[in-house]
Amino acid sequence: MTVVPGQKGTAGVEEVPDPDAQDAALLVRGMALGLCGTDHEIAEGAYGTPPSGEERLIIGHESLGEVLEAPAGSGFAPGDLVVGIVRRPDPVPCPACAGGEWDMCRTDSFGERGIVRLHGYGSERWRVEPDFAVPIPSGLGELGVLLEPASVLAKAWDQVDRISQRAFFLRGRALVTGAGPISLMACLLGVQRGYEMHVVDLALAGPKRDLVEDLGARYHAGDAVDIGVDVDVVIECTGLGAVGRSAARRLASGGIMCLTGIMNLSPALDVDATTLNRNMVLRNQVLFGTVNAGRRHWEQAAQALATADPSWLRGLITRRVPLTS
Numbered sequence: 001m002t003v004v005p006g007q008k009g010t011a012g013v014e015e016v017p018d019p020d021a022q023d024a025a026l027l028v029r030g031m032a033l034g035l036c037g038t039d040h041e042i043a044e045g046a047y048g049t050p051p052s053g054e055e056r057l058i059i060g061h062e063s064l065g066e067v068l069e070a071p072a073g074s075g076f077a078p079g080d081l082v083v084g085i086v087r088r089p090d091p092v093p094c095p096a097c098a099g100g101e102w103d104m105c106r107t108d109s110f111g112e113r114g115i116v117r118l119h120g121y122g123s124e125r126w127r128v129e130p131d132f133a134v135p136i137p138s139g140l141g142e143l144g145v146l147l148e149p150a151s152v153l154a155k156a157w158d159q160v161d162r163i164s165q166r167a168f169f170l171r172g173r174a175l176v177t178g179a180g181p182i183s184l185m186a187c188l189l190g191v192q193r194g195y196e197m198h199v200v201d202l203a204l205a206g207p208k209r210d211l212v213e214d215l216g217a218r219y220h221a222g223d224a225v226d227i228g229v230d231v232d233v234v235i236e237c238t239g240l241g242a243v244g245r246s247a248a249r250r251l252a253s254g255g256i257m258c259l260t261g262i263m264n265l266s267p268a269l270d271v272d273a274t275t276l277n278r279n280m281v282l283r284n285q286v287l288f289g290t291v292n293a294g295r296r297h298w299e300q301a302a303q304a305l306a307t308a309d310p311s312w313l314r315g316l317i318t319r320r321v322p323l324t325s
């Protein structure tokens with residue numbers, strides 16, 4: 001599954017050489033691949049970078065595959081299910097990458113498989129280094145394809161947990177904006193932490209509402225400002241300024257707001273620095289952004305998926321298409 005980054009309409013399926021054994025030790029049979037907004041942006045020509053010296057990029061960063069070949073001592077064996085980690089450290093490692101926290105890279109020269117500078121996992125066979133492969137707990141099976149998005153939310157919540165230790169904090173209620181897969185994953189992880197979870201989206205009814213309610217969380221259709229309760233945590237997953245501002249108005253004093261959605265630069269910059277300043281300073285609030293996930297978040301995510309209800313997780317997979325279509 002390839003695309004010429006920067007050129008809309010170039011996404012398609014083509015024959016590419018088998019991955020080179022020198023690239024990475026594990027040879028994997030691709031089983032499933034999740035597609036998200038980032039893939040859509042790459043296909044639209046708005047994001048993505050091919051590997052140096054190449055025109056096309058193999059896309060796909062939400063992987064799942066079965067190990068075909070694994071060297072002795074790699075910790076993996078043929079038949080194991082694995083997911084490939086997305087980010088790789090920058091070539092001249094910055095202090096964060098050198099310390100193994102490549103998700104906190106200080107430069108823009110990291111690689112991301114299927115997104116920037118490195119081919120992704122959208123092929124029948126792919127390779128991955130054992131250090132960048134995550135084993136899928138037995139029993140999860142094809143639901144392991146949800147691990148990558150789950151890792152991004154595991155990082156978001158991990159950061160909330162760490163920030164919450166700065167002073168008195170009430171682990172009471174949390175609000176998630178939007179009810180797509182990323183939001184639903186944020187809600188699942190909040191429920192697992194014991195928060196009273198609220199989710200706001202525009203849809204009045206349908207699978208999103210059902211999935212939220214199946215978690216025992218409260219679903220609100222409409223504007224976040226109207227949910228009727230204040231919250232200690234907001235996880236913003238829409239990347240829409242108006243939605244984020246409404247949700248911020250429900251954030252309690254001392255609350256933590258996490259941004260996971262990315263706002264578009266066009267049509268106009270959307271900034272309200274005065275309101276932001278008055279709330280954050282006068283009400284001890286924290287606003288932070290998070291992207292990608294470090295090794296420990298992949299492991300936390302695997303744990304979170306293993307303890308979730310498999311039939312609920314299956315509900316997140318809305319349709320399947322073969323690679324050939």
Ligand code: BGC
Pocket residue numbers: 036038039061086087112115148149152291292293
């Ligand atoms: C991926 C992350 C990546 C981010 C920015 C997201 O869709 O899940 O792994 O860091 O895009 O490229």
